[in-house]
Amino acid sequence: MLIRMSNPISFSSFISPTLQAISIHENEIESLDRAIGDGDHFINLKRGVTAIQSITHELDSLPNSQQAKSIGMKLLSSVGGASGPLFASFFLEFSKHYNDENSTLENFCQAFTEGVDAIKRRGKSDVGEKTMLDVLVPVAELIKLASLNKLDIIELSQQVITKSIECAESTKSMLPTKGRSTGLGDRAIGHMDPGAKSCQVIICEICNQIISRG
Amino acid sequence: MLIRMSNPISFSSFISPTLQAISIHENEIESLDRAIGDGDHFINLKRGVTAIQSITHELDSLPNSQQAKSIGMKLLSSVGGASGPLFASFFLEFSKHYNDENSTLENFCQAFTEGVDAIKRRGKSDVGEKTMLDVLVPVAELIKLASLNKLDIIELSQQVITKSIECAESTKSMLPTKGRSTGLGDRAIGHMDPGAKSCQVIICEICNQIISRG
Amino acid sequence: MKKFINHADDFLEQSLSGLQSAHPELLQVHKDPFFVTRKNINPHKVQIISGGGSGHEPLHTGFIGHGMLDIACPGHIFTSPTPDQMIAAIDYCQPKNGVLMIVKNYSGDVMNFEMASEMIDTKNATILTNDDAAVINSSYTEGKRGVAGTLIVEKVVGSLAESGASLEECQQFGLHANNLCSSIGVALTSCTIPAAGKPTFDIENDQIEFGVGIHGEPGRRREAIREANLIVSDMVEAIFQDFRERDVKIGGNSEFLVVVNGFGATPLSELYLIFNSVTNILNEKQLNIGRSLVGNFTTALDMAGASVTLCLLDDAIRKHWDSSVYTPSLRWGI
Amino acid sequence: MKKFINHADDFLEQSLSGLQSAHPELLQVHKDPFFVTRKNINPHKVQIISGGGSGHEPLHTGFIGHGMLDIACPGHIFTSPTPDQMIAAIDYCQPKNGVLMIVKNYSGDVMNFEMASEMIDTKNATILTNDDAAVINSSYTEGKRGVAGTLIVEKVVGSLAESGASLEECQQFGLHANNLCSSIGVALTSCTIPAAGKPTFDIENDQIEFGVGIHGEPGRRREAIREANLIVSDMVEAIFQDFRERDVKIGGNSEFLVVVNGFGATPLSELYLIFNSVTNILNEKQLNIGRSLVGNFTTALDMAGASVTLCLLDDAIRKHWDSSVYTPSLRWGI
Ligand SMILES: Nc1ncnc2c1ncn2[C@@H]1O[C@H](COP(=O)(O)OP(=O)(O)O)[C@@H](O)[C@H]1O
Ligand SMILES: Nc1ncnc2c1ncn2[C@@H]1O[C@H](COP(=O)(O)OP(=O)(O)O)[C@@H](O)[C@H]1O
Ligand SMILES: [Mg+2]
Ligand SMILES: [Mg+2]
Numbered sequence A, B: 001m002l003i004r005m006s007n008p009i010s011f012s013s014f015i016s017p018t019l020q021a022i023s024i025h026e027n028e029i030e031s032l033d034r035a036i037g038d039g040d041h042f043i044n045l046k047r048g049v050t051a052i053q054s055i056t057h058e059l060d061s062l063p064n065s066q067q068a069k070s071i072g073m074k075l076l077s078s079v080g081g082a083s084g085p086l087f088a089s090f091f092l093e094f095s096k097h098y099n100d101e102n103s104t105l106e107n108f109c110q111a112f113t114e115g116v117d118a119i120k121r122r123g124k125s126d127v128g129e130k131t132m133l134d135v136l137v138p139v140a141e142l143i144k145l146a147s148l149n150k151l152d153i154i155e156l157s158q159q160v161i162t163k164s165i166e167c168a169e170s171t172k173s174m175l176p177t178k179g180r181s182t183g184l185g186d187r188a189i190g191h192m193d194p195g196a197k198s199c200q201v202i203i204c205e206i207c208n209q210i211i212s213r214g
Numbered sequence C, D: 001m002k003k004f005i006n007h008a009d010d011f012l013e014q015s016l017s018g019l020q021s022a023h024p025e026l027l028q029v030h031k032d033p034f035f036v037t038r039k040n041i042n043p044h045k046v047q048i049i050s051g052g053g054s055g056h057e058p059l060h061t062g063f064i065g066h067g068m069l070d071i072a073c074p075g076h077i078f079t080s081p082t083p084d085q086m087i088a089a090i091d092y093c094q095p096k097n098g099v100l101m102i103v104k105n106y107s108g109d110v111m112n113f114e115m116a117s118e119m120i121d122t123k124n125a126t127i128l129t130n131d132d133a134a135v136i137n138s139s140y141t142e143g144k145r146g147v148a149g150t151l152i153v154e155k156v157v158g159s160l161a162e163s164g165a166s167l168e169e170c171q172q173f174g175l176h177a178n179n180l181c182s183s184i185g186v187a188l189t190s191c192t193i194p195a196a197g198k199p200t201f202d203i204e205n206d207q208i209e210f211g212v213g214i215h216g217e218p219g220r221r222r223e224a225i226r227e228a229n230l231i232v233s234d235m236v237e238a239i240f241q242d243f244r245e246r247d248v249k250i251g252g253n254s255e256f257l258v259v260v261n262g263f264g265a266t267p268l269s270e271l272y273l274i275f276n277s278v279t280n281i282l283n284e285k286q287l288n289i290g291r292s293l294v295g296n297f298t299t300a301l302d303m304a305g306a307s308v309t310l311c312l313l314d315d316a317i318r319k320h321w322d323s324s325v326y327t328p329s330l331r332w333g334i
């Protein structure tokens, strides 16, 4: 989702790498949700990304803002569970704020933050509750800072990778207060949140793509 | 059930040893019925013998013919399954033919054979069908022969032990045509029949008792 | 073995007590010896009595009530009840017009009911159900086993008896219905008898027992698990083979009552998936499903697996299947 | 994993097709997106819609019909349905007097129904069921889970809606019924999601999960298995604790509807044994059982285990529980 300011990369070009990346982490994501949830997070996610992949052609012809909207609607109708409406809310809100004409890092950053806020509203949740927000919120803050400091996109991507890994890791020690693992209480401690992990994997993959595409 | 002609032993004195003997073979009998039946033969048998044990006192005061009848009724109302009515039929018929006044080996032998015939009628079965009859019928024949030859009771008991073990063993190679293992067909080959095994165990115990009581 | 149980010895008693408290308006559980009767006994109708080893619930105790059974005699788990149970139950109900015994064809059940039949004074008749297509009837078997088709016989004969039919009429109709039923079961796992504490049979993680009996008795063959459609297709084939061998004529207009019966541990969603396979297979053969029943009705404790029963419908069976019934586990029209 | 299944991907579709063929007179299964409606839609009554992840059958699809649900939206196994399913279903039924959504309180279900609610033009209201006493409500949880009490809410609200009550009346009554329900579950084994292929959780051979959720989510504690009476006593205690905390007044004359619900792999005989324990415990407390239901109604695929639900009866709930209902899995009076 990080894009170059000058010559914006089509979001659709990240779909296949994302699907590959989560598939590589299938076992890890699945067993995290088995440990502290109901075991379906990987399946839900894969169903969603696969559904998006099936409309790659349609997406290719759309501007990024419209792509985000279509991605949101597709996620909404294909993922289900808790993560479905959350991911969908992100993209639907993102699409409203993303400006295809003026695709600056500032604008991307604002759209991203609005998307994350939509997740907070939909999930009635915030950082510290052992959810995907524990990755998404810090990442949003990091890129906001970077956009103020006019950081280089490659440099930023590297920082985002480090940050998201650190943040996903940090959910291990958190007590869950949202989602299915709340029943676990103390027993959830020591396990990473599956949604945080999957967001980290996707974010890292996109950053790696940006870095390797140069 | 083999008794000394002169001074008949009370049948009830065999109850506790029988219960001990089958308990020692619990695993074997149980796993045989698990392999080619429904796994309950040991439980059924134990329930029956335990029920009889609980009326040992009552039995003690009765002549052997009446004991056999009470044992038959008790087995009928406590064992269930296929073996219950079969064992019960044996004792009920036995009791009709056993003569307390004239407890010769000949009389015992006749009563025993009538009991075995009652099993045949009730089960609509005969030797060679992989059932308890494959032990009971040869044993009946052996003691008939012994009674004609006026064999010593200790000697006879030893022969019965050998015979019953050999006969139980022989059911391994038989194809079942009666009882629950019929569905198995060829697959039952190699397994001893549980009812044949339990009859063998009981008969051997009684013979050993007779031998050791001298 | 993990079960909701206090002691293996008092399992049956406590489970029956629960049945009693859950259905006080329908039935009466009697103890020592165990038998279950309707709450309101009508001694003037033919009394329909069934029974057998426990562990197949709701069969038979769950089918006591208007339009179905009058009496059920539950034995210990997987062990036929004893004659004194039947005798005490019949004595309690004081039937004025005879007793019809519906007995699944297992040596134990047959012999115990036979002894009861010989020991009572009341006029009585027996139907042996033997709908299991798995064990092929030949001179080397003592006949086929009675499985889920039994509940169809109990339902339709129960309905006929309710209408005031005679003992002979009920017996004839039951034999007729039994003849038109054929079943076959498949096990994915074994069951565990509480008193035994371990699985009745071992089965590999990728194998199924095709033609299993409702006590976990072996069936026709052990084979690799395959797609449900393929397994079900073999099941339906076995049933049609059985119909052919017994000269039950199936034609273009034939209509069936299809029962997809879970053995205890198979989710309803899988039973509906099996029903879907059966529907597709019958549709392809241009045969019709007139009635259906999907659920756990003739179980084998906690065995995972299912059976399919086809019952060829004629007007009489359809009518008596449709008639109202009010029991703990089958209820419609009331 | 052994299941009757063709491919994990088409399991839901084929299972729903089976449901359709088994109950053509009752319901209509729609595909792409999935939703199930009554066969005969009455758009003038309040439409009662429920749904949630599949794997809890018969909940909710098995409760469609007269006196209960109008619509059910089944998600993938253990995964909330998506808003387009609710939207398409409501569009199909064209409700004239509003839609009442009965939603089990899980983040996924809540959010997906919430989005549907925002996206439709039809007047609608929601009841979140949260009868699970296992997870104690506190500032660290987002509320209790909805489990088997949901079917009680669906039954009594369904009955009220049938009588022509308004959307607001139905919502109020549902909230009232939900408040009077409390449930707790115990798992003996895990369930296995077909698409995952392995058990959701590992559990030792002598352990139980006390307070388990209907997706195999962990409960209050893992503990050694004990006699059923002791387990059930803890279950009932947890329920009364929950009632006390929520100020639901239980007095000497209190009468309950007791639901003993199997999670899928527990035999009916064990469920009756549990019911017997509950009966004894309530009798000791001099509390009454007015109504009861024993069977598999809110399952967790093939999990062995069971839940107990107590619902405090008042005249309105009793009346609407007793009223006639005709669905695939609950039927009486018709
Ligand atoms: N209220 C919430 N706010 C933010 N994230 C949430 C919330 N509830 C759940 N999540 C995220 O969703 C993930 C679980 O998603 P998934 O397994 O697909 O859905 P479900 O929990 O319905 O099975 C969790 O790991 C968590 O990151
Ligand atoms: N028709 C029969 N004739 C003789 N013996 C039989 C017959 N049927 C069964 N048996 C004997 O009964 C034994 C099984 O008894 P049991 O397991 O107690 O009863 P069930 O078979 O009803 O479970 C068999 O091993 C066999 O020896
Ligand atoms: Mg999940
Ligand atoms: Mg046996």
Ligand SMILES: [Mg+2]
Residues within 6 Å of the ligand: B038, B040, B081, B082, C053, C078, C079, C080, C108
């Ligand atoms: Mg048996």
Ligand SMILES: [Mg+2]
Residues within 6 Å of the ligand: A038, A040, A081, A082, D053, D078, D079, D080, D108
């Ligand atoms: Mg889920």
